[in-house]
Amino acid sequence: FLFLVLSGKIELRFKAVYYLATVEIPLETVAAGGTCGWSAIVPPYNYTLSAHATEDSELLQIRQTDLREFCEANPQLGNIVLTNIAQVIGARYELVLKALVREIQHSLKEKDPFA
Numbered sequence: 001f002l003f004l005v006l007s008g009k010i011e012l013r014f015k016a017v018y019y020l021a022t023v024e025i026p027l028e029t030v031a032a033g034g035t036c037g038w039s040a041i042v043p044p045y046n047y048t049l050s051a052h053a054t055e056d057s058e059l060l061q062i063r064q065t066d067l068r069e070f071c072e073a074n075p076q077l078g079n080i081v082l083t084n085i086a087q088v089i090g091a092r093y094e095l096v097l098k099a100l101v102r103e104i105q106h107s108l109k110e111k112d113p114f115a
Contacts, residue, residue, distance in 0.1 A: 001061045002085075003037045005030050008057025012036060012049040014096075024050060027095055038085050040064055049092075 003010075009031050013024040027049060030036050039047045041064045071078025 001037055001063060002035060002041050002067060003051070004060040004062070005032050005034045005036070006058040006060055007032050009054045010034075010036055010057055010059070011052045011054045012092075013052065014049050027099070028092065029054065035085070035088055038088055041067055041085070042089070 009029050011026050012028045012030060013026050015022050016025055017023075030051075036049075036051050037047065039045070039049075045064070067081070071081055
């Protein structure tokens with residue numbers, strides 16, 4: 001399912017293992033007008049983040065098959081939908097990349113003999 005946030009806030013988190021325990025690390029908060037769950041409509045159709053409401057929220061749930069049929073039946077609107085989803089994917093990729101770079105820099109500083 002793809003989810004549109006109609007109201008409230010949804011925190012997206014990714015899992016990491018830390019000292020043999022799994023922790024969830026916040027990546028982004030999605031507010032009204034935003035989307036989450038794009039992984040369910042893009043192969044291999046696996047969610048990569050968990051979603052948690054941080055306040056009372058209302059979401060619209062859209063089945064992958066319904067969205068695909070809509071896009072095929074309405075190519076111009078489908079193009080807009082898919083362009084918006086691509087922008088979401090790109091923005092999330094940038095967030096993950098920045099987090100990775102920060103972690104690598106932190107790790108290098110700890111190993112730097114001149115620091």
